Amino acid sequence: MTADEATRRFRARGLSAASAALVVAHLADADAAGKSGHGLARVPWLEGLLATAADPAGRPELVERNDGYERWHGGGALGYLTLDTVCRRLETHPPERARLVVCEACFPTGMLGGWARRLADMGLVAVVTATSPARLPHPSGGAPLTGTNPIAIAVPSSEGPPMVSDVSMGAVTHGDVLSGRAVPEELVPFGGPLAHKAFALAVGVELLVSALAGPEPGAIVLAARPGYDPVPAFRALAAGRRLPGDRA
């Protein structure tokens, strides 16, 4: 799947040229970051969404705001477009110090580290987390209870790239299952004998996001102005070891 082919297909499903370009850019970034489960291979699945649950003409709407808090509703748009809108607004209307942005009906959200990195590139520290359809069971078994519920954290640096940590709670990704690299039974909380830890984080994210954004899959973004610049000293301490978000 090329970017041009993806753009053509999204346009055929009714996305505007601008929206198609934003979605394709996010998918291509995911491929470039080695997160192919969030990459252009998702196009057929997204075409299906645009034919069913998503609205190709949907637009996210800002429904509540003060300096420290905003709440958006996805309005049927693909979640990528809501998060793009949220990032653009944080650039044009940054918080005085900190803002929690709640995104209701925001799905799919793609590679969360990409949004966090974009905010760090604006000089903000960022935490992005999101829910998605239930895929992870309790470590003792049973039906899936939570999404893979990634947590992404990005911190800008005065020297070199930001640190971008982006961790899902699954031992494999849903993208791995979609592509046949893993079987559904492998999609469990990571950690082996300590899988209760990753499960607890997944439950924490599930209920945090649900309490703020409601029952449909949603996302939250915390953005704040840093007071300090810890990344250069941390890189020096790490003495050349690869840090989260470093490209190979």
Added chain:
Amino acid sequence: MTADEATRRFRARGLSAASAALVVAHLADADAAGKSGHGLARVPWLEGLLATAADPAGRPELVERNDGYERWHGGGALGYLTLDTVCRRLETHPPERARLVVCEACFPTGMLGGWARRLADMGLVAVVTATSPARLPHPSGGAPLTGTNPIAIAVPSSEGPPMVSDVSMGAVTHGDVLSGRAVPEELVPFGGPLAHKAFALAVGVELLVSALAGPEPGAIVLAARPGYDPVPAFRALAAGRRLPGDRA
């Protein structure tokens, strides 16, 4: 170590009666929750802190605030006392919708789930995370780079207790090492072959908290008013399986 004995020892080290009572209550809560690494067994270690790095008469100070953001400095007080003050202020001055509270020089912070639970008991959703002295190495080895850097998330419920998730990124706790239940070599990021995931979360917390709260160990608290009540339906879905924070 009894609560009375702990109180007597803290008073002998110069803590006020009120401060000693708050610290002992937190330690006893940790023991009751089965988190004995944060319990009364810590008293001798805390006595050492009070004789060196901490100030028995220290008081946390609110140095910056707006509705969505507050920044505190620990002022030499034990971190427990700063977090107690932050929780009390969130009760008397709750955020209109959401607030990020940054705590500089806030150590030790104890069982983070205890503070998150207290905020959930006030009806707020809460995320609490904190840094601590470096104890976790990179999964490929080398010197310790990050604290165990727990993340606690609490969500209130209209039926029954809140959900409280409290996960440190270590395969064992520092308390396990202090008490001899584990050797220092076991204090690595959890996850076995996927330990890079827990390490990435530890690095994310380390740099997020450091960027907001500075180079000394610190803590951040995100508190927000929930718009939804997802815990009862989630408990029903879990069909009796133990959820994070449920007492045995």
